[in-house]
Amino acid sequence: MRLAFREALLAFRRWPALSMLSVTTIAFALFVASLYGLVVLNLHRTLQSIEERVEVVLYVTRGTPIEVITLAMGDIEAFPEVAQATFVTADEALQRAQSELVEFQGIFSEFETNPLPASIEVRLQPGFRQTESVAAVAERLTGFAFAEDVQYGYDWVAKLDRLRDIGAVVGLMIGGAFAIASIIIIGTTIRMAVMQRSREITIMRLVGATDGFIRSPFLLEGCIKGALGGIVALGLCYAAYSAVHRLLFQAEFFDQTQMAFVVAVGTALGLLASATSVGRHLRQV
Numbered sequence: 001m002r003l004a005f006r007e008a009l010l011a012f013r014r015w016p017a018l019s020m021l022s023v024t025t026i027a028f029a030l031f032v033a034s035l036y037g038l039v040v041l042n043l044h045r046t047l048q049s050i051e052e053r054v055e056v057v058l059y060v061t062r063g064t065p066i067e068v069i070t071l072a073m074g075d076i077e078a079f080p081e082v083a084q085a086t087f088v089t090a091d092e093a094l095q096r097a098q099s100e101l102v103e104f105q106g107i108f109s110e111f112e113t114n115p116l117p118a119s120i121e122v123r124l125q126p127g128f129r130q131t132e133s134v135a136a137v138a139e140r141l142t143g144f145a146f147a148e149d150v151q152y153g154y155d156w157v158a159k160l161d162r163l164r165d166i167g168a169v170v171g172l173m174i175g176g177a178f179a180i181a182s183i184i185i186i187g188t189t190i191r192m193a194v195m196q197r198s199r200e201i202t203i204m205r206l207v208g209a210t211d212g213f214i215r216s217p218f219l220l221e222g223c224i225k226g227a228l229g230g231i232v233a234l235g236l237c238y239a240a241y242s243a244v245h246r247l248l249f250q251a252e253f254f255d256q257t258q259m260a261f262v263v264a265v266g267t268a269l270g271l272l273a274s275a276t277s278v279g280r281h282l283r284q285v
Contacts, residue, residue, distance in 0.1 A: 018192060019225065021192075022192075022225045022229075023225050023228045023229050023232065024229075024232075025188075025229070026225055026226055026228075026229025026230070026233075026266055026269065026270060027228075027229040027230075027232035027233045027236065028233070028236075029229075029233075029269075030229055030230055030233035030262065030265065030266050030269075031232075031233040031236045031237055033233075033265075034233050034234065034237045034254075034262050035237055035240060036174060037254075037258075037262075038237060038240075038241060038251075038253070038254065041252065041254065041258070042251050042252055045252060047163065047164055051126070051129045052123075054123075054124060054129040054134060054152075055121050055122055055123045055124065055152070056121075056122040056124070056134060056137050056138045056141060056150060056151070056152040057119050057120070057121050057122070057150070057151050057152065058119060058120040058122065058141045058144070058147050058149075058150050059117045059118075059119045059147070059148045059149040059150070059151070060117060060118040060119060060120065060146055060147070060148060061117075061146045061147070061148045062090075062117060062118075064118075064146040068146060069087060069118075069120070069146070070087075072120070072144055072146070073085045073087060073120060076120065076122060076141070079137060079140070080125070080128075081124050081125055081128035081133055081136070081137050082122055082123070082124060082125065082137065083123045083124055083125045084122075084123045085120055085121070085122050085123075086120070086121045086123075087118070087119075087120055088118060088119045088120070088121060089118050090114050090116050090117060090118045091114065093114075093116040093117070093118065093119065094114050094116050097116060117148060120141075122137065122141070124137065131158050134152050135152075137152075138150045138151075138152045191277040191280075201214055214278070215275070215278050215279070218274045218277075218278045219271055219274050219275060219278070221274065222270035222271050222272075222273055222274025222275070223267050223270050223271050223274075224270070225270045226266040226267040226268065226269050226270020226271065226273075227263055227266055227267045227270070228266075229266045229270065230262050230263035230264070230265065230266025230267065231263060231266075233262060233266065234254075234259055234262055234263070237253075237254075237262075238253060241253050
């Protein structure tokens with residue numbers, strides 16, 4: 001293993017231009033894929049922030065005793081889908097409407113009595129914000145005797161579900177296409193490196209070296225090139241993210257686990273491309 005590692009490092013010194021080409025190719029292939037991944041990440045987090053606003057509102061019949069409402073809220077918060085239930089009095093609802101709908105201040109001032117009902121706003125747990133779960137909670141809330149109406153915006157939640165499904169399918173398809181393209185491009189550059197050293201491989205074969213012994217330096221070289229390409233891709237991706245974050249809109253970058261995943265993917269792609277190229281060449285020797 002020590003000999004294989006030394007030979008892999010020597011390859012960078014013997015053929016610096018070809019090694020640089022391989023690393024650069026891997027870097028740009030991963031950069032394109034990582035840039036798309038960054039877009040998907042920010043889209044996913046935007047959808048999560050929208051999902052957090054999904055709630056079911058139970059409008060309370062006027063004159064319902066506060067003791068009844070308090071007991072009901074305890075029952076509602078016991079639902080496995082429910083994260084929090086908040087009681088909003090009629091006066092609080094009016095104050096909220098006046099602060100949010102400034103253009104209707106004149107209309108609000110003409111009311112002699114408060115026309116808005118009290119309500120219970122029910123926020124749902126993560127994983128229960130899909131159409132079926134929201135509809136099930138809304139149907140259960142209609143069973144309370146003091147429920148005058150229950151609203152949750154079915155069309156809005158359904159559109160959010162469709163957007164989430166479309167994002168997942170498109171992400172899978174484009175991510176797979178980028179992965180295949182990366183393997184082809186990386187495999188081509190590694191193949192060039194193998195062809196450059198074809199005489200060395202032939203001599204090693206003639207003196208009795210096993211296929212595993214011949215492969216090991218190339219596999220390690222592919223891993224090193226893939227890891228370096230992943231690091232460079234992250235640097236390019238961070239530069240693009242910084243420009244967007246500073247000039248266009250607020251965005252988020254990969255966390256440490258996700259950055260490690262990009263480098264690991266680069267290493268795996270380098271290994272796979274090297275294994276494929278070397279294996280094909282050994283079968284021809």
